[in-house]
């Protein structure tokens with residue numbers, strides 16, 4: 001057992017998968033430059049030493065190298081694409097949305113697209129073009145799986161599963177959870193490190209984790225919001241409100257079973273998300289709950305989300321923008337008050 | 341160089357602007373490293389002659405686009421450094437009212453489109469500004485600042501082709517500082533000069549020393565005049581060097597020490613100072629300008645620190661017109 005950060009756990013997963021299968025390779029900007037940072041958040045740091053021919057530093061040409069990765073996957077390679085900030089996925093959007101997500105379907109199931117795309121997300125003091133939570137833009141796109149690891153243990157196991165999956169998988173990694181060190185460390189980071197077992201493991205998609213058991217209300221949250229929800233749950237516990245916190249870990253596929261079981265028990269549910277409220281993941285979850293679980297609900301489903309604006313720069317506004325622990329505590333209390 | 345044509349006053353104006361950028365950046369770096377300033381920063385030390393040379397060739401009404409590394413371009417366009425410093429601190433008196441921060445700095449009233457932090461994102465926009473000038477018969481030009489790395493984006497190639505086909509008044513200024521983030525240009529392109537790329541679109545491409553402010557000014561002047569009089573686009577490649585990290589606390593360990601050392605000897609302010617001395621400008625005058633600039637910057641820092649933050653709810657403003 002060793003305690004690893006998310007950045008380190010992802011690096012170990014990549015290393016192990018590259019050793020296991022020589023078709024696996026990494027492609028992206030600044031991912032393996034001696035004297036550099038190993039990608040924007042140190043995930044691939046040093047891997048070029050062991051795999052000089054399989055850590056591919058690209059020009060700043062996102063549309064181009066996403067397509068290159070796709071083409072190579074058609075003849076059996078298994079690329080792990082690194083994009084420095086999730087926001088730049090838009091630069092490669094045709095390749096992702098029209099090609100990567102659709103080629104298998106268009107071929108009548110004859111081609112396989114074993115591609116992993118790793119993208120950092122999170123509102124972190126950089127303004128509107130380096131802060132977006134990208135999940136909603138891809139959640140509505142059939143043909144891509146979406147994974148959101150909040151701990152180092154999950155990051156390693158889920159990335160290994162992603163590499164072995166014969167379909168496109170997008171992994172959203174949170175900038176404040178990486179635990180990147182040295183010059184690439186982030187202010188405001190949260191410790192998301194885990195004890196990582198010596199022996200190999202993978203984690204299947206579509207299996208949520210109940211981070212905290214509770215009986216009065218269910219909170220569904222991923223990435224940074226999971227930590228805020230957990231913290232809120234602890235505060236509420238002291239005030240006599242018992243909160244269950246569910247971390248879905250993958251959005252596509254989604255573990256409805258765990259969520260439904262929880263709601264059947266609590267009858268109340270809140271979804272917390274860092275992205276704007278309109279059209280967010282919470283909207284989809286809430287709609288499905290309304291369709292399928294109405295009889296179990298004793299209070300309206302609530303969403304806690306960012307406002308429908310881009311992310312502002314100023315720390316004062318950023319604090320207002322990102323859902324806080326206090327907001328979660330407050331909202332839960334309101335729900336409990338109106339329904340008991 | 342037609343250096344004899346310049347009055348001492350004009351030469352000192354170049355000097356003053358370059359020093360203003362350098363001292364601004366050094367002060368910002370200090371404030372950032374000390375933890376007083378939030379966010380992330382991409383700085384311009386070493387490239388001052390590019391911004392000052394090019395922007396000095398522009399007139400009121402001309403418009404530039406800038407990048408994730410915008411501070412130098414903003415200062416060279418005459419933006420108020422108080423409003424820039426306030427923006428970096430996220431204050432409501434900032435040029436973007438605290439919404440933008442370092443990477444999105446700009447002021448359209450001064451001819452600076454808010455900084456576009458998506459590499460290559462500004463190239464079609466500048467092209468569109470030129471398109472608009474032409475369509476409306478306006479006597480203005482658009483200048484598109486970009487780095488070497490940006491010329492590998494598809495937007496670069498699509499934009500140059502349109503500017504060529506439609507004969508647009510756009511000047512593409514490529515500041516080749518040898519690196520895109522940590523990646524050396526030689527790893528990501530085979531052309532010897534980036535200006536060669538212009539010829540694929542039948543646009544004149546010029547490569548010059550980007551650390552020689554007068555040379556930059558003269559070259560920009562010619563391209564601007566040409567564009568203004570209907571002669572179409574030009575690409576100017578400016579050879580320069582970033583003598584600071586790519587961003588934040590980057591120690592730039594990928595830059596070989598020898599290369600760094602050479603670059604420090606060749607940096608634009610040092611170079612221009614020797615030139616001024618050789619022209620008979622006294623050391624005292626040069627020093628006094630630096631001192632004046634430092635005072636101006638301290639005033640900007642004070643202004644920024646004393647300014648109010650936006651209200652949290654201001655987050656909800658400014659979305660739609």
Ligand SMILES: Cc1ncc(C[n+]2csc(CCOP(=O)(O)OP(=O)(O)O)c2C)c(N)n1
Nearest residue numbers: 088409457458459487488489490519520521
């Ligand atoms: C589309 C896009 N890809 C990647 C990045 C991350 N990034 C920011 S600056 C930079 C390097 C840009 O190099 P260059 O164009 O030479 O400009 P310089 O930084 O040298 O001024 C990269 C890769 C980005 N901001 N946008």
Ligand SMILES: [Mg+2]
Nearest residue numbers: 487488519520
């Ligand atoms: Mg560069």
